[in-house]
């Protein structure tokens with residue numbers, strides 16, 4: 254046994270340790286933590302901050318503007334790299350730390366890795382109450398960092414230097430484990446960060462975390478194959494797990510051999526190229542007509558790497574065939590067991606390859622194939638209609654903006670979005686040309702993810718055109734990382750759609766009898782409501798003031814030119830466009846459960862409740 258030790262502070266030891274961690278999958282080795290985002294305050298400047306300058310040669314540092322945004326950037330980065338690499342985020346204590354909570358929840362909900370390193374109060378308690386300390390009157394060991402517990406997949410507070418050893422090892426294990434990953438939090442009391450300790454040299458040795466591809470249980474595989482062979486109307490629902498596992502080729506091989514069609518969730522879209530004959534596009538509330546028709550009549554739904562969110566199942570109303578059964582291939586038992594499914598617990602790629610092998614010679618009926626191919630062609634006409642702009646001197650609608658973007662992007666471009674009316678339009682209409690192109694964060698649907706995520710994606714894919722699509726409400730929620738893009742010379746492209754408020758929630762509000770209350774950005778009128786003139790706010794000037802190149806497009810033609818110019822630019826560029834609110838998006842093909850007031854004195858709510866009751870009657874529990 255070697256007795257060699259190295260005397261470092263806890264923060265130095267952590268940075269040194271992180272720089273020596275690797276993942277390995279399919280024989281390829283990568284850094285587990287490729288860099289650290291940080292905003293410094295008294296809770297981390299002398300500890301982690303000092304360690305980052307000491308080890309700048311092995312741990313790249315990125316300066317962010319807002320802690321939540323730094324987490325979004327890290328999450329976008331990890332998603333682009335199929336969860337094989339992640340980034341760390343260091344913050345001060347108090348507000349810097351609690352600003353992490355939303356980002357952490359987003360990471361955990363989407364099963365994407367990020368390492369959070371908030372500072373914490375003195376472990377020694379010599380400085381109570383410290384600036385920004387919450388003094389809990391009853392639980393003295395509670396700090397604001399405890400708000401990160403429910404949104405973390407692993408949490409520890411490192412109250413002594415040597416406690417870092419098991420904590421750091423567990424953090425790396427969880428980050429690299431495809432079944433457990435999400436936000437990992439190591440809360441670091443600021444006195445402990447700066448404290449020296451004699452660390453065993455082995456702690457700093459290179460360590461490789463195998464990102465395993467477990468195969469499903471053989472007995473479950475046999476049962477699954479029998480179920481697929483017996484099905485007359487099988488439908489694959491492709492979720493984000495297909496991408497995380499890089500299982501797109503395996504999915505295509507299975508589909509080419511069997512003719513089973515594929516509908517995709519927001520996270521899974523692009524699992525097949527849009528022009529593959531078996532790609533039916535999105536499924537569920539924001540799905541295509543062909544996907545939802547097939548879902549209603551499917552006798553076997555094969556979920557691959559999906560969480561079955563309410564958008565996917567149309568809040569439990571989508572799968573209407575009385576005999577429908579589910580077969581779920583998922584890396585986590587938790588997701589595999591949803592909807593009382595037959596389970597295949599394992600890696601998506603391995604599972605799909607094994608299914609394809611065991612199904613050799615099996616193919617769906619030609620009539621079924623002809624049926625969904627015809628449905629796919631009908632939907633293609635819907636997309637063309639939504640995209641088409643006959644008068645290119647007119648103000649574009651939102652779907653025409655997507656049509657213009659569709660005409661400009663190449664196969665490798667990445668399009669990022671998370672909230673507003675865009676996710677629905679994109680899920681129904683976007684023609685994904687490559688596995689990484691469609692980057693929708695719809696697990697947490699967090700306004701403000703888009704711009705910082707574009708930075709993280711661009712860092713992971715230099716030279717790739719990366720587009721952040723945002724509404725005006727989303728822009729106002731979190732434009733800060735534009736400054737970071739400018740600082741880092743990341744040529745991200747921003748498409749900023751001005752429609753003076755929350756068009757999506759306005760529409761939803763109307764449909765649930767809430768009369769668009771509080772969803773328009775307008776002056777307060779004499780009667781007290783926000784129904785006055787639009788606000789004299791210039792978001793294009795705002796983006797320019799933060800350092801972006803800005804192109805204002807007033808017409809469809811100007812928009813096409815601006816998008817092409819932005820794509821070619823090597824500087825961060827914003828295309829600003831005010832849209833015509835005319836409804837050119839196709840309506841929803843399936844329901845979404847948003848409960849409506851059961852009693853009301855207002856007619857709009859009474860009528861909405863009657864519609865709600867009739868839709869809710871279609872809910873079904875799959876047991």
Ligand SMILES: Cc1ncc(C[n+]2csc(CCOP(=O)(O)OP(=O)(O)O)c2C)c(N)n1
Nearest residue numbers: 672673674700724725726727754755756757
């Ligand atoms: C952080 C956050 N707060 C609130 C919401 C709820 N929400 C969803 S969409 C939306 C409005 C988005 O407005 P905008 O970005 O302008 O897009 P539009 O609806 O106009 O297309 C709101 C408030 C959310 N998703 N995320």
Ligand SMILES: [Mg+2]
Nearest residue numbers: 724725726754
């Ligand atoms: Mg808006």
